[in-house]
Amino acid sequence: MRHLGRRIRPRPLALLLGVVALLALAVGGASAAERSPHGLDLPHQLNAALSPESRENTSLLVQNNSPRKTTIVMDFYTPAGVLIAAASEIHPDVPAWATRTFEQKLSRGLLPGFQGVGVLSSDQPLNALLLREVSGPGSVRSYSIHNAHVASMTRVALPYVANRLQEGGNGEVLNTRFSVANAGLQVACVTITYELMPGRGGAPARGGVTVVSAPSSEACPEGGHEIPVAGQLTLTPKAENLALAMPATTGNSLMSVLIESTQPVTVAADIYRGDAGNAQLGSYNGFTIHKDGSNQDDISRNVVMPVAQKGVGGYWTEYAITNPWNEAVTGSIVYRGTVVGGAGREVEVTVDITVPARGGVTHSVFDSDAIPTGFSGWALVKADLPVAALVLRGKAGSSEHAYAAANGVPRGRTATTARFPLIFRNAHGDGEASGYNSWVGIAVADGGTANVRIVAVNDPPDSGAEGCESLRLYRTTLTITGSYFFDQASDDEDETGLGDVPACMFGAMAITSDKPIAAIGGVTSDLEVGDNDGMYNAFP
Numbered sequence: 352m353r354h355l356g357r358r359i360r361p362r363p364l365a366l367l368l369g370v371v372a373l374l375a376l377a378v379g380g381a382s383a384a385e386r387s388p389h390g391l392d393l394p395h396q397l398n399a400a401l402s403p404e405s406r407e408n409t410s411l412l413v414q415n416n417s418p419r420k421t422t423i424v425m426d427f428y429t430p431a432g433v434l435i436a437a438a439s440e441i442h443p444d445v446p447a448w449a450t451r452t453f454e455q456k457l458s459r460g461l462l463p464g465f466q467g468v469g470v471l472s473s474d475q476p477l478n479a480l481l482l483r484e485v486s487g488p489g490s491v492r493s494y495s496i497h498n499a500h501v502a503s504m505t506r507v508a509l510p511y512v513a514n515r516l517q518e519g520g521n522g523e524v525l526n527t528r529f530s531v532a533n534a535g536l537q538v539a540c541v542t543i544t545y546e547l548m549p550g551r552g553g554a555p556a557r558g559g560v561t562v563v564s565a566p567s568s569e570a571c572p573e574g575g576h577e578i579p580v581a582g583q584l585t586l587t588p589k590a591e592n593l594a595l596a597m598p599a600t601t602g603n604s605l606m607s608v609l610i611e612s613t614q615p616v617t618v619a620a621d622i623y624r625g626d627a628g629n630a631q632l633g634s635y636n637g638f639t640i641h642k643d644g645s646n647q648d649d650i651s652r653n654v655v656m657p658v659a660q661k662g663v664g665g666y667w668t669e670y671a672i673t674n675p676w677n678e679a680v681t682g683s684i685v686y687r688g689t690v691v692g693g694a695g696r697e698v699e700v701t702v703d704i705t706v707p708a709r710g711g712v713t714h715s716v717f718d719s720d721a722i723p724t725g726f727s728g729w730a731l732v733k734a735d736l737p738v739a740a741l742v743l744r745g746k747a748g749s750s751e752h753a754y755a756a757a758n759g760v761p762r763g764r765t766a767t768t769a770r771f772p773l774i775f776r777n778a779h780g781d782g783e784a785s786g787y788n789s790w791v792g793i794a795v796a797d798g799g800t801a802n803v804r805i806v807a808v809n810d811p812p813d814s815g816a817e818g819c820e821s822l823r824l825y826r827t828t829l830t831i832t833g834s835y836f837f838d839q840a841s842d843d844e845d846e847t848g849l850g851d852v853p854a855c856m857f858g859a860m861a862i863t864s865d866k867p868i869a870a871i872g873g874v875t876s877d878l879e880v881g882d883n884d885g886m887y888n889a890f891p
Contacts, residue, residue, distance in 0.1 A: 406486050410454040411499070413471060414478040414772040414859060416890065418447045421475035425453045427461060435460055449810050450772045450859050478772055478890040483634065493632040495621070495755065496773070496874065496885030503534035503615035504648065506640035509608040510671035510711050510741040511622060511756075512545070514588050514601045516552045525605075527622050528594070529637070531576075532583040535614025540575030541565075541584065544609045545601050546710035553603035559707050562598050575613065607673045607711025610637065622743075622756060630881035631745070633756035638739035640675050650675065650737040651761030655729070655869035657834065658742060658792040661716035662724040663691050666753070669715040671741040672732060674706035680736045681705050684714055687798060687833050688728015698726055706738060729794035729834035732759060742871065744886060753875065755886035760869035765796040769862040769870035769889035774807055776839040776847065776856030778816040784877045786816070788840035791848055791889075793831070793862065793870040800832045801866040805848050810858040818855030825849040825856075862889075 415421050423445050427438040438460025442451045453471075455461060471479060479499035486492055513525040533539040542565040550556040565574035576595075578584050585594040588602075610618055618637030624630070638649035660666045674680040683703050690696040700721045706712050716722045732740045740759035746752075771791060780786035795801045809823040827850030829835070837848035844851050848860065862870065870889035877883070 408454075408456040408484055410452055410456075410482045410484075411471065412450055412452050412480045412482060412772050414450045414770065414890070415445045415448060415473070415475055416478045416770070417475035419475055420444050420446050421473050423451055423471065423473045423477065425471050427458075446810075448770075448808070448859065448861065478770060480772055480887055482885070483632070485630075485632065491630050492879040492881040492883065493623070493630040494876075494881070494883050494885055495632045495634040496887045497619065497634045498636060498887050498890075502639050502647070503617045504639040504641060505612050505615055506642065506675065507531075507610045507612075507616060507618045507637040508640055508650070508673045508675050508739045509610070509618065509620050509637055510673040510739050511635075511713070511743065512606045512608045512620065513604070513622065514597050514606070515603050516605050517603055518552060523624065525622065525624060526588050527620055528585065528587045529608070529618060529620040530583050530585045531578065531610055531612075532617045533578040533580055533612075533614055534617050536580060537614055538570045538580065539578040539612045539614035539616060540571035540573070541578055541610060541612045541616065542575050543586070544611070544709060545598065546607045546609070546707070547601065547604045548606060548711060548713065551605035554605075559710050560600075560604075561709070562600050564598055571613075578612075578614075578616070605713070607671075607709075609673075609675055609709055622754070624752070624754075630752045631754035632882050633743060633754045633886070635741055635756040636758060638673070638741075638758065640739075646761070646763045649758065649761065650739045651763060652734055652737050653762040654732040654738065654740040654759040655762050655765060655794050655796055656732060656740060656742055656759045657729055657794040657869045657871045658744060658836070659686055659688060659716065659726070659728050659730045660744070661722050661726040663727045665746045667716050667745060669713055669743040669745075670730070670732065670759070671711060671713045671743065672704065672706055672734075673711040673739045674708065674734070674736065675739070676708060676736050678708050678736075679705060680734045680738060682732065682734030682738070684730050684732050686716075686722055686726070686728060686730045688726055690723055690725045691727050692725055693723075698723060698728065704734075706734070727836055729792070731762075731798070737761075742886070744873070744884070746884070752882040753884040754882050755873060755884045757871050757886045757888050760888065762796050762867075762869075765867035765869045766891035767864050767867055768891055769793065769864075769868060770891070771860040771862075771870075771872040771889055773872060773874055773887075774839060774856060774858050774860045775874060776849070776853060778819060778855055778857045779878065780817075780855075781878065785840060786878060787857075787874060787876045788838075789875075790839060790873045791837040791860065791862075791870060792834065792873070793837075793868050794834040795831065795864075796867040796869060798833055799866065800830060801864045801868060802828065802830050803862055803864045803868070804828050805850070805860060805862050807849055807856070807860040808858045809853070809856055816855055816857045818853075819857040823853070825851055825853075
């Protein structure tokens with residue numbers, strides 16, 4: 352991982368700030384000579400106008416991931432690497448485990464339309480989430496959450512990439528935009544392989560279609576998109592000012608994409624609806640692939656999917672699975688859980704899968720009649736070679752257009768701790784609107800029983816949410832088998848994960864377990880019209 356900033360701090364976290372997939376990302380970065388091995392590169396962009404009727408802003412929620420207080424600094428740079436001193440923000444004496452928010456649209460030092468690089472730095476380790484908010488025509492809003500902890504490697508997989516995918520009878524159009532950032536110290540030559548999923552959109556029902564994009568240039572004579580040091584390449588369904596269009600032969604298709612580079616790269620993707628009036632948006636990180644099958648990458652023969660739902664509150668889940676190898680992979684998805692309202696009825700359903708070489712497949716809970724409506728639980732994706740698996744969660748038939756994405760967790764990277772910097776209960780509720788609420792889904796890695804201890808703190812006291820003004824600590828212990836879905840909006844003190852049902856909560860949560868667990872956090876709100884759901888991976 353690489354540091355793009357200049358301010359001298361032991362633990363910098365560099366962020367190239369990005370947008371929803373309606374406008375191209377800008378190239379951002381600082382000089383390669385100033386990089387250190389301690390930072391993080393992510394494709395980002397700030398305050399960029401998406402169209403005359405819509406705008407996007409980003410904000411960063413940053414957690415002090417240590418038992419000591421610290422100072423957190425955020426600096427901003429132009430794409431050429433020039434520090435904007437007037438925009439720098441400093442939060443001194445941040446308590447252990449506490450969170451602070453850096454909201455770019457409120458920065459007096461950034462002009463509307465600014466795009467560039469943000470660098471977080473601290474003398475203690477940090478966890479950070481990137482929050483994206485797009486204000487569309489009228490009062491429609493799109494919202495997503497993105498983990499800011501992507502590693503860089505020379506091979507990265509994207510399990511779910513749609514290019515003007517048209518399915519269903521209501522004119523739905525699904526799109527994806529992805530950005531590849533060069534995290535190396537030399538020009539990156541990047542080959543992009545699109546593998547169309549059979550039978551999806553206009554793709555043939557039998558036999559895969561492969562499209563390889565690797566143009567040659569003086570810098571990349573053997574082929575590959577040329578990406579300068581600290582630069583990035585953005586692919587969208589339609590060419591924009593600073594983005595290339597995906598190959599025309601990939602139109603009306605759903606694809607698995609494999610990115611291979613001569614230098615380490617990081618990749619981020621945004622899935623969004625392209626039909627009029629729809630606000631769905633979900634963001635996820637590319638899955639790193641180590642050439643030697645290291646446990647430090649994002650693929651595995653056993654991938655834990657902490658959330659699986661079918662019709663619970665209208666929500667459903669779908670998994671997208673990519674095989675990065677040159678031979679087909681066989682495996683299964685094992686769903687385990689209970690039926691909500693079914694008197695504890697236990698469910699286990701196994702779905703066999705075959706993933707083509709360098710290709711992908713998807714499986715929705717609606718694809719299996721054996722999974723009953725009301726099912727809530729988790730799943731394990733098993734394969735005879737390591738695969739990448741993505742969780743998609745949406746709300747069927749909802750006017751809110753709820754949609755979110757997060758990465759499945761390799762079982763070898765599950766942990767006995769899980770931290771969530773974004774925990775809400777009825778925050779900023781107004782009249783009949785509940786406001787912001789969160790949820791946490793956890794799964795025991797071996798499917799057995801675990802004893803978990805949960806600590807949550809209402810912080811910061813100056814959140815501005817009525818009822819959240821007082822600093823307060825919540826503690827509880829629970830025994831869970833298989834998985835558990837904690838809903839902070841619940842009126843049951845065990846289901847909240849707080850051991851209480853406070854009127855308001857605005858803070859963070861930490862879970863410790865006597866067995867390794869995988870966990871995903873989510874946020875929703877009923878204060879705006881549109882897609883108000885976001886989802887992210889817990890920090891270990």
